[in-house]
Amino acid sequence: MESVITDFNENGFSILHGILASETLEAVKHECKTLVDALASQRQTEGKLANMYPDADFETRLIRLYENYPDENPTIFRPELHREGFFGVFAHSILLELAGVILGPEIRLYPNYSVRPKLPENKRTEVLWHQDAGYTSKEADVLRMMNVWAPLVPVNIENGCMEFIPGSHKWGVVPHEKDEYYLRIHDDYIKPVEADAVSIEILPGDVVIFSNLLFHRGLPNRAQHVRWSLDFRYQDATQPTLRTTQGHLLRSQRTPEAVVKDAKAWAQLEFQ
Numbered sequence: 690m691e692s693v694i695t696d697f698n699e700n701g702f703s704i705l706h707g708i709l710a711s712e713t714l715e716a717v718k719h720e721c722k723t724l725v726d727a728l729a730s731q732r733q734t735e736g737k738l739a740n741m742y743p744d745a746d747f748e749t750r751l752i753r754l755y756e757n758y759p760d761e762n763p764t765i766f767r768p769e770l771h772r773e774g775f776f777g778v779f780a781h782s783i784l785l786e787l788a789g790v791i792l793g794p795e796i797r798l799y800p801n802y803s804v805r806p807k808l809p810e811n812k813r814t815e816v817l818w819h820q821d822a823g824y825t826s827k828e829a830d831v832l833r834m835m836n837v838w839a840p841l842v843p844v845n846i847e848n849g850c851m852e853f854i855p856g857s858h859k860w861g862v863v864p865h866e867k868d869e870y871y872l873r874i875h876d877d878y879i880k881p882v883e884a885d886a887v888s889i890e891i892l893p894g895d896v897v898i899f900s901n902l903l904f905h906r907g908l909p910n911r912a913q914h915v916r917w918s919l920d921f922r923y924q925d926a927t928q929p930t931l932r933t934t935q936g937h938l939l940r941s942q943r944t945p946e947a948v949v950k951d952a953k954a955w956a957q958l959e960f961q
């Protein structure tokens with residue numbers, strides 16, 4: 690625990706190997722497969738799919754479903770994540786324990802939790818250099834957060850792993866510019882440090898925690914399968930979210946009765 694916190698404070702991130710149990714991961718994948726099934730049915734109803742590819746595997750089925758419509762594939766699932774199988778990761782005891790040390794006793798799941806199916810060679814899934822705080826506001830540097838990123842398939846430079854600039858969380862919120870699909874850190878701030886980037890090549894079961902101020906990006910996927918991953922953020926719930934949405938309370942000494950108590954309760958809530 691101590692070295693994880695030291696890394697997080699010094700470098701802006703820390704990798705935790707093998708902390709998600711296979712049942713937890715399987716529950717998440719099961720829900721993702723259900724979402725893909727629903728998309729297959731929807732596309733067949735719309736007359737855009739002759740074959741639903743029911744036997745294609747998790748890593749490739751989404752590619753098959755959209756091969757004739759490359760601009761229509763989903764790049765992110767958010768409201769869809771209020772399903773029981775996702776709760777075990779969001780409310781993971783080790784992650785909440787760490788968040789407790791870093792953020793204090795009041796912890797919310799910040800209203801920015803996502804599953805990303807990163808399809809190959811698709812500009813809409815290439816997340817450019819940014820700080821999460823850059824998407825919120827200049828004032829977001831006061832937000833006390835711990836970001837979590839977890840792969841559902843082995844991730845590497847080829848299939849679009851994350852890249853971080855160590856120590857960049859100490860530089861405050863820097864200017865971002867709008868690119869075609871995402872914001873990106875202004876060249877004046879990223880070019881001088883880009884060569885210091887480290888690639889986060891990790892396996893399902895591993896997670897990386899990082900600061901909301903860390904310069905990071907998701908590389909393009911140049912493999913032939915979908916790079917599935919999960920990313921979410923814990924925040925000190927005594928602070929405002931600086932968004933119109935409020936997230937959900939996962940730990941609290943002040944109002945324990947307001948905490949989302951289990952997977953069933955999670956599934957009844959909405960993205961907010």
Ligand SMILES: O=C(O)CCC(=O)C(=O)O
Pocket residue numbers: 805807814816821838849850851905906907908918920921
């Ligand atoms: O998954 C990716 O490629 C990018 C994710 C990201 O930028 C984030 O979690 O903040």
